[in-house]
Amino acid sequence: MMAEIQHPLPNASWETRGYWEGAGRGEIVLQRCRSCGTVQHKPRGVCATCLSGDIEHFVASGRGTVYTFTVTNQNMAKGFAEACPYVMAYVTLEEGPRVLTNIVGCDPDTVIIGMKVTADFATQERDDGEAFAVPRFTPV
């Protein structure tokens, strides 16, 4: 019986805090530029399209499609070695951006490109007071 992935704890800067705090609330939070309207990910302090600093955050649907994936049979890093085989994937969100993630809650052999998935959040014990979670995705 394979173990659950023990995700290394994410850490946030001021620029990325909105994403991880959103995940802690069970939300995928993305950025949109108020100046040019571009949705961007990964989060940053400026719009990487027009360099405006006028950025807003919004809650995305949490739905997406598997863009590509791999079933990892070998990863020597702690937290993953015990969880092999696990699925690492890119998921294209309905709002456009693509995120690296894990596909969980299904047999790794059933994952296919184009599969519809929805966000699932792994909450973690941490001792720094942050209420972050790690977004993964599961089949719809």
Added chain:
Amino acid sequence: MSIAGRFAIAGVYEHPSRFSPDKSEFQIMAECAKGALDDAGLQLSDVDGLFAASMTMGAMGIIDLAEYLNLKPDYLDGTNIGGSSFVAHVIHASAAINAGLCEVALVLYGSTAASSSMAIGTGGRGGAGPAESFISPYGMTTVGSYALYAQLHMNRYGTTSEQLAEIAVAARHHASMNPNAKMRQPITVDDVMSSRVISTPLHLLDCCIISDGGGAVIVTSLERARDLAKKPVIVLGAGEAAVHQEIGSPDLLTIAAKQSGAKAFGRAGLTPAEMDFAMLYDSFTITVLATLENLGFCQPGEGGDFVSGGRIKLGGALPLNLDGGGLSSNHPGMRGIFLVIEATKQLRGEGDVRQVQGARLACVHGTGGTIGDKHSGATLILGVE
């Protein structure tokens, strides 16, 4: 003014060792410097430009290296864009010489990746910082990153594992003719297919080996190179590029080679079809297939057929990686310098039993970083008079 056609590789040396537990990175670099200077007929005192990168050199490592070699160069370049760095160094050296900033550029690489037991392929990737936190929670390995690319390529174009295996088989065939290669026993497509799957769809034998090693390349003006010991190998075209997870979800299958290759071929006024052979970074079999398509040797999706039927073996339509590549000869973490070294030897006619007969034009492409995440590409078109 373009650098095309006016700068040349005047000396090269590849360290013969694949396991050097008793040596430091800098010692390996120094031994390679001696080899390349001897090859060119130059002295260490002739060197006025120093270029290097390695797996462990820090932000100011190029100064440490100058100290180790007791050099006081007029030009320093410690650019590190991953395994492609040394291909880029040849470009940067040509530009620096063109600008009159130095005359004799020494490009160095040394690594003890194997004897230091570096976990390159399936160790965890990404640190704990805010930027890495979008990667590190998900168990991305180097193999896994390339596997994401391979899976998408197979899904979109029907590329098969057997076709990828052809790339590993050709590399081993060439390695069998290279006395310094780490893995010299010929393999078959079945051997690759029956090796264990590391990260679907990539098998163990789709992955490069890990070795120690190092190399050196000397770049100078074509004028000066003509007066030195060996036939100059001329930089005819060059290009660099970076690809990353840009805004707007780009096509993962488009790699940096598309941009850098178009620049390099354009500046050389040549086409892929005119190349006699190519040296393409082969961290994994899929890296080669991706590079062939993106450089324009074939159309997207045609890579599987392109590499099949012995077409990339010595004697085939486009022999690739004549030294045995990272898949079989050596891969000390960043192997771009070996692409330049083998291309130079082949173009001089020093390929021995693995010589591409009549080779006059070659394409060299280095990939640095990982194609499933973010990476650099550096392309050189090389030729002889």
